[in-house]
Amino acid sequence: MKKLLKVIMSMFKEEKLQEFQDIEIKDVVMDSKKVQEGSLFLAINNGNKYIQEALNKGAAIVIGDKVPEEINDKRVITVENTIEIMQKLAREYRRELALKVIGITGSNGKTTTKDLITGVLSEKYITEKTQGNYNNHIGLPYTILTLPGNTEVVVLEMGMSSFGEIDTLCKIAEPNYGIITNIGDSHLEFLKTRENVFKAKGEMIKYISSDKLFIFGDDPYLKNVSGIKVGYLEENDYKINIISEELSATEFTVNNFEKYKISLNGKHNCINATMAIGIGKAFGLTMEEIQRGLEKSQMTAMRFEKKLVGETLYINDAYNASPTSMEYSLMTFDNLKVSKKKIAILGDMLELGEESVKFHKEILEKAIETKIDKIFLYGPLMAQGAQLVKNNNIYTFETKNDIVKALREEKEPIAVLLKGSRGMKLEEIIEQKEQK
Known part of the structure; x- marks a missing residue:
């Protein structure tokens, strides 16, 4: 180095x-x-x-x-101050490498978008990305400092929990391109309102020219931001239409004529993929190169990750959760074409502030409107939400071991969705089930 x-x-x-x-x-x-x-x-x-x-x-x-x-x-x-020196070294090293930097922020979808962009750009450029959750004022400069000297592009997640953090990260990374995936309910414990979440995430905007800023155009907080818009509405620059969705893949078109395929499920992942398509085009890749990159993308674990244990299909989407991502996950699971009984295991959504129980109640109301056969709940917030939503398909559990026992008592093949905040560690249910 x-x-x-x-x-x-x-x-x-x-x-x-x-x-x-x-x-x-x-x-x-x-x-x-x-x-x-x-x-x-x-x-x-x-x-x-x-x-x-x-x-x-x-x-x-x-x-x-x-x-x-x-x-x-x-x-x-x-x-x-070691951290401040890290940040200064990272900025200077970024300049020394003459990198192209892509910064990604937003309430949901940052990691999947990062993985897909890295897969696409790797078809033509030496591309690195944020590893794990190294996306804050320490992790981001550390990521830059660990880059090999021949790196041409780096895709950086930019996380935050309060005002000023995205601004700090942009000053360190000096992004050439930016992506704002959406404005959701994450961080409401600290920021209180979605308007404040938008202001905090939007700190990126002043650092990126509008012709290099990609945003989710369907989002009411982003629709008036000047940039390249991606979404399902007609007015978007990259308009998405889903053709078909199977267990193993989703096909969709962009602007009614470019057809793409991803090994992911859900409308939200088509948005993430289209962000990668837009970045790929900005970097001069052909449709064929972009499609190959989408297919080769190495996805981070626990993002709607499918795992077969005996006859049970697990959908591990348990890396984190917010009301928006929980709704996306439930919709995707509901639409999944699989000939098995469907059980959703939902854990608490953390860091939602004073209206936390209200958010849990609302997500359960949406869950019972789906065709999912059973809804298993884990955590005190989900239990409080369940008290406000009476439904025979909702079951609350005090321990993960109790959930495992209930799954083992099912007499027919099942598909199981796991979705909750990181602190709930729902993936341990799969680990216990495997120990049978």
């Missing part, structure tokens, strides 16, 4: 130029357990306690802000 070393030497040229000129950085880590010979170790918070351990393992450079007094090693750079 010679280009990263160049940036570090430039930033600390007065005191460290001679010491660093013969160093080779092999990787960048924030966890001292992952330090190896040649690592750049970024000591954040408690990480400062493990600086000596990192040095003993052969770290090439250590940057810390609370370096123990007894450590006197030329490989250590002491700074006032």
Whole structure:
């Protein structure tokens, strides 16, 4: 990572130029357990306690802000704030690589859109993306600092929970292209209203020219934003029509004549895919290249992920949940063409603020309007919502083990949807079921 070393030497040229000129950085880590010979170790918070351990393992450079007094090693750079230095290094390294940066924000669909865009652009460019949930003021600069020197495009998720965070991330990443997937109910615990969610997500807008900003045009909060609009309404620049949806794939057209196919289900995933199509076109890819990229996309786990355990088909959509994504998931599951009894397991939706029970009640009202055979609930918020919605197809459970027992008592083949916030860890139901 010679280009990263160049940036570090430039930033600390007065005191460290001679010491660093013969160093080779092999990787960048924030966890001292992952330090190896040649690592750049970024000591954040408690990480400062493990600086000596990192040095003993052969770290090439250590940057810390609370370096123990007894450590006197030329490989250590002491700074006032490690996180701020990370952010500055990331911005300069991004410039050194001459990257094209695509920033993605929105209440739902960021990860799937990121995965699809990466798959598409990888057909023509050396493309990297945010891994896991590294999408905040620490994770985003870390992602940039770990990029190989030959990276041409990076697709970055930009998460937030309050005002000013998207602004900070844009200042670090300096995105060339932007995507706002939608404005939903996520983060209402902190931001209180959808209007505030829009203001917070919309901090990206001033950093992207309108001809490079892709937005969900059907969203009432985004329809008046100047940009390239994607959606199902006639006025969108990329208008979607679904042709057919099967268990293994969905076919759709864009602007009534370009036909595409994805191995995903649901109207929302056609929107995510069309964002990737629009970005692909902006980067000069052909329809054939875009389709190949959509097919090859490596999707992040627990996003409507299908898994067959015996005769039971699990749809693991349990990475996270909000009222909007919960409704998308239920609609998609309801429309799924599968000859099995359908059971939806719904966990609490967290961080929704004062009206949380109201949101759970509303989602249950929508759930009972579907053709889903049974609705299993897990969590105190879902239980409170259920008390306000009387229906014979709703069942509440206190433990995941009780849910597993109920699933095992089903006498016919079943398809099971799991949807809830990350804190509910509904995927453990599959793990327990497999241990039968």
